[in-house]
Each structure stands twice: as structure tokens, then as C-alpha cells.
Amino acid sequence: MSVKYIPVQWNSNKWKYNAIMLASVFVYLLIFIELTPGIMDNEGRINTQVHNARAFGSCAFFMLSVILCIGPLARLDRRFLPLLYNRRHFGVMTAFVAITHAGYIVDWYFAFSKSNKYEALLFANTSFSQVSGFPFEVFGIFALLCLIILAATSHDFWLKFLSPPVWKSIHYLIYAAYIAVIAHVSLGILQDQQNHVFTLTFVAAGLCVAILHLLAALHERKHGDAAGDTSGDWIAVCNISEMNEGFANIVTLSGGERVAVFLHQGKLSAISNACAHQNGPLGEGKIIQCLVTCPWHGFQYDVTNGRSPAPFTEMVPTYRVKLVGDQVMIDPDANPPGTFVEPVPMPITEGA
Amino acid sequence: MNTAEIILSIVNIWIMIGGVIAFVFLLFGIDRIDEDARGAYVFRPLLIPGILLIWPMVLWRWLRLEMGTENWARRHKPPRKLHFWVAILFAISIPLIMLLGWSARQTWPESFEPQRISLLQQENVR
Numbered sequence: 001m002s003v004k005y006i007p008v009q010w011n012s013n014k015w016k017y018n019a020i021m022l023a024s025v026f027v028y029l030l031i032f033i034e035l036t037p038g039i040m041d042n043e044g045r046i047n048t049q050v051h052n053a054r055a056f057g058s059c060a061f062f063m064l065s066v067i068l069c070i071g072p073l074a075r076l077d078r079r080f081l082p083l084l085y086n087r088r089h090f091g092v093m094t095a096f097v098a099i100t101h102a103g104y105i106v107d108w109y110f111a112f113s114k115s116n117k118y119e120a121l122l123f124a125n126t127s128f129s130q131v132s133g134f135p136f137e138v139f140g141i142f143a144l145l146c147l148i149i150l151a152a153t154s155h156d157f158w159l160k161f162l163s164p165p166v167w168k169s170i171h172y173l174i175y176a177a178y179i180a181v182i183a184h185v186s187l188g189i190l191q192d193q194q195n196h197v198f199t200l201t202f203v204a205a206g207l208c209v210a211i212l213h214l215l216a217a218l219h220e221r222k223h224g225d226a227a228g229d230t231s232g233d234w235i236a237v238c239n240i241s242e243m244n245e246g247f248a249n250i251v252t253l254s255g256g257e258r259v260a261v262f263l264h265q266g267k268l269s270a271i272s273n274a275c276a277h278q279n280g281p282l283g284e285g286k287i288i289q290c291l292v293t294c295p296w297h298g299f300q301y302d303v304t305n306g307r308s309p310a311p312f313t314e315m316v317p318t319y320r321v322k323l324v325g326d327q328v329m330i331d332p333d334a335n336p337p338g339t340f341v342e343p344v345p346m347p348i349t350e351g352a
Numbered sequence: 353m354n355t356a357e358i359i360l361s362i363v364n365i366w367i368m369i370g371g372v373i374a375f376v377f378l379l380f381g382i383d384r385i386d387e388d389a390r391g392a393y394v395f396r397p398l399l400i401p402g403i404l405l406i407w408p409m410v411l412w413r414w415l416r417l418e419m420g421t422e423n424w425a426r427r428h429k430p431p432r433k434l435h436f437w438v439a440i441l442f443a444i445s446i447p448l449i450m451l452l453g454w455s456a457r458q459t460w461p462e463s464f465e466p467q468r469i470s471l472l473q474q475e476n477v478r
Contacts, residue, residue, distance in 0.1 A: 003388065004388060004389075004390075004391060004392040005388055005389055005392040005395045006392065006394065006395055007394055007395045007398055115356075116360070118356075118360055119354075119356040119357060119360060120356075122355070122356035122359055122360070123354060123355070123356040131452065131455075131456040132456040132457075132458065134456075148401070148405065149402075149405050149406065151401075152401035152402035152404075152405055153402045153405075153406065155395065155398055155399065155402075157386070157388075157389065157395065157399060158399075158402060160386065160388070161385075161386060161410075161413055161417075162409070162413055163413075163422075163426065163427045164427060164428075164430065165426060165427065165429060165430050165431050166409075166413075168430055168431055169431050170406070170409075172431075172438075175438065175442050178442075178446075179442070179445050179446070179449065182445075182446055182449045182450065183449050183453070185453075186449055186450050186452065186453025186454070187452075187453050187456065190453050190454070190457065191453070191456065191457050191458070203450060206446045206447070206450060207446070207447065209446065210442070210443040210444075210446040210447060211443070213439045213442055213443045214439065214440065214443040216439065217435070217436050217439035217440060217443075220435070220436065221436055255429070256429060256432065256433060257425075257428065257429050272428040274427075274428040274429065274430055276427065276428070279428070279430035313388075316428060317424075317425065317428055334425060334428075336424060337424060337428075
């Protein structure tokens with residue numbers, strides 16, 4: 001982003017990430033389809049088409065579960081942050097696996113109808129008024145549509161074009177998609193599953209996703225960014241003794257914006273906490289050579305002016321800082337992105 | 353025309369409109385609103401599926417950027433207000449749906465002999 005767009009910005013980390021991801025998918029499908037077909041599958045006799053459909057469908061479910069575990073894990077423990085780095089490639093791969101599942105299903109269960117197979121998919125079961133025998137296909141269609149939208153809008157162009165908050169709002173569809181997949185499986189294959197290895201792994205994966213989101217939400221509530229004291233025109237952030245060299249303290253303004261106040265070389269600077277790329281938490285990054293690095297995808301900004309180093313052109317808003325006694329204060333009115341603000345020197349302490 | 357045919361017709365029309373918008377946007381519009389896209393052509397086909405799917409949103413954003421009515425402050429305000437409650441709702445929904453599915457599951461005793469509750473259509477004809 002911010003230099004000319006290319007189809008995919010590859011680097012060695014992305015190659016490694018994708019290689020591990022592809023190898024894992026391959027191994028899963030190999031185990032499911034070739035090595036131990038009886039363990040994960042239905043006990044009844046099924047043909048290759050249905051067997052492949054189940055292999056790809058269950059693979060997509062587990063991939064989606066892993067994707068959804070990465071976010072809360074990274075919030076609970078920063079050591080999981082590297083997994084977040086290339087999550088979009090993971091999502092695109094999941095969409096392709098899910099499309100393959102849908103292809104096998106449509107080309108078997110609905111391909112022999114006199115009608116168009118997609119029409120047959122829509123009218124084959126319309127018992128919407130009952131739980132048992134509910135047309136679970138609609139949940140699958142909805143989830144697949146969500147996954148395709150997410151994959152199709154995963155290029156960095158979309159982030160800049162839609163703006164990070166709009167892009168994020170669209171990509172929250174992943175939660176609706178996962179709920180739909182849970183319903184698709186619960187009201188679909190599990191209604192007839194006799195071998196419960198898949199049932200148990202399905203429940204374990206779903207509960208893992210649910211529990212991690214619950215824990216991360218509670219963690220965020222307990223350790224989240226402090227709300228600033230808004231009693232005056234300036235917002236109190238913290239005491240100067242709470243500032244650490246190279247790091248930030250984050251404060252939430254009354255409008256919901258978050259501001260990261262950094263201490264760098266003994267001087268205070270404040271920029272928006274939201275990275276211009278995906279609104280990642282800049283205040284959780286560390287300053288190296290005057291540049292703070294976003295912990296999500298490594299975008300960098302000069303903390304004095306909120307600008308990325310050339311040739312990049314990303315910018316974030318800056319804020320004015322002042323000291324009142326030993327209180328660090330910021331002006332809640334943001335400066336336009338890229339505006340230089342003179343850093344405020346910290347008072348020299350005795351013995352320093 | 354049945355409901356399924358109507359739905360598929362709407363999908364076809366939606367994609368056709370998206371195709372026209374993708375053509376115009378990728379050939380002419382994108383260069384006007386994003387300097388990073390100028391002179392970059394190889395990545396553009398990757399945007400086609402997204403435009404086909406969410407073309408009303410593409411039109412809305414294109415218009416805003418063309419008219420210069422974009423509010424820069426909004427770009428730095430991620431949607432986090434409902435995070436907590438959405439996470440709670442999401443976490444609760446998963447086991448509830450699983451339970452619903454499990455409760456609807458029919459388990460027959462081993463001695464159960466399936467009974468035909470209606471004749472096949474061909475047999476009815478005879």
C-alpha cells in the first residue's frame with residue numbers, strides 16, 4: 001500500500017506462512033480422504049463425490065475456526081501476534097476450500113435435477129417452519145457468500161478505498177458466517193452422523209472459538225485502554241512516572257477515538273492509536289529509530305508527525321501534548337494526518 | 353416463474369450491473385481517486401469479484417472520493433463500541449445452536465423398523 005499496487009506483496013514470512021497453511025490443508029485432506037476415511041466420516045457407504053465434499057467442508061470449518069481463534073489469542077497473549085500477520089491469505093484459502101465443498105455438493109445432490117442445479121438447490125427443501133429437516137443449505141449458502149465477499153475484498157486497495165472502519169465493518173461478517181456454519185453443520189450432517197469423531201472435533205472447535213472470544217472480551221474490559229479525564233479542554237492521560245521510554249500510554253477520548261502518547265528520547269508525542277492500514281493498535285507498538293511499528297502488519301510512523309517513511313505515504317492524525325505538573329495532557333482535537341507537532345520534553349529528574 | 357428462478361434472476365442482474373461498474377471503474381474511475389493505482393494494472397483483475405459483489409458500496413465510496421467529501425477523522429475511528437457485547441453474543445450463540453441441532457436429532461431404537469408413510473408417486477399412478 002501507498003507505493004504502486006501489485007497483486008500480492010510477497011515476503012519471506014508470507015511464503016513460510018502460506019507454505020505451512022497449504023501443507024496443513026493438504027495433510028488434513030490426505031488423512032480424511034485417503035488414509036483414514038472411516039474415522040472422520042459417516043459409517044454409511046458413500047461415494048467419492050460425497051466423501052470429498054465432506055473432506056473439504058470439514059476442512060473449511062476447521063480453517064475458519066483457526067482463523068477466528070487467532071484474534072482473541074493475540075489479544076490475550078502477544079506471542080500469537082505473528083499469526084495475525086498473514087490472516088487474510090488464510091481467509092482467501094478458506095474461501096477456496098469452501099467453494100470446492102459447495103461445488104462437490106451441488107454437482108452431486110442437485111446435478112441430476114431437470115431444473116438448473118442452482119435452482120434445485122434453492123427449492124429442493126423449503127421446510128423453513130421446522131427445526132428437524134430445516135433446509136440447512138441456506139446457512140451454507142449465506143456463509144459461503146460471506147467468505148467470498150471477505151476474500152474478494154482482501155486486497156489492500158479495498159482497505160484504502162473503503163477506509164479501514166468500513167472495511168472492518170464488512171469483515172465482521174466473518175462472525176455471522178461462523179454462526180451460519182455452526183447452524184449448517186448442526187442442522188445438517190450432524191443430524192445423521194453415526195460416527196462421533198467428527199461430532200466431537202466439531203463441538204471442541206466451536207467451543208474453543210466461543211471460549212477464547214469470551215476470555216478476550218473479558219480481558220479487554222478489565223485491561224482495556226483507560227478513558228481520559230474529560231473535565232477540561234485538555235485530556236489527562238497519565239502521570240509522567242507511568243511513561244516508559246520507547247512505549248506509549250493509550251487513552252480513549254469521549255468520542256471513542258484512541259490516542260497513543262509516546263515517550264521517545266525523553267520527549268512526549270501523541271498520534272492516533274489507529275494505524276492507517278487496518279486501524280491496528282499503534283500504541284501497542286514499540287519505537288525503533290523514531291518510528292513506531294504497528295504490531296499487526298508492521299506499518300511504521302514517525303511519532304512527531306504521524307507520517308510513514310518514504311516511499312510510503314500513510315499518515316495518521318497527531319495531537320498536541322503538554323505537561324501540567326506531573327500530568328501528561330493532550331488536546332482532544334486531532335490535527336490533520338501528517339501534521340508535525342513539536343515533542344514536549346519530560347522534566348529532568350534528579351540523578352538523571 | 354418460481355421463487356428460485358426469481359432469486360437467480362436477481363443474482364444475474366446484480367452481477368451484470370456489477371460487471372458494467374467494474375469495467376468503468378477499473379478503466380477510468382480508479383485512476384482518478386487513488387494515486388497508488390495510477391500505472392498499476394496487473395492487480396486490477398483481482399478487484400473484479402469484489403466489485404461484482406458489493407457494487408452499491410463501490411459506487412457510494414467512488415462518489416464520496418470524487419466529490420472530496422471524505423471525513424479524514426473517520427478513517428481513524430475503528431468500530432469498537434459494540435465489541436464486548438458482540439463477542440458475548442457470538443460466544444453464547446455457538447453452544448446454543450449446537451444444542452438446538454442436537455435436540456432436533458432423531459435417534460431410533462435399534463429394533464425400529466422403518467415404515468413407509470406414503471406411496472411413491474409412480475405407485476400411486478398404478
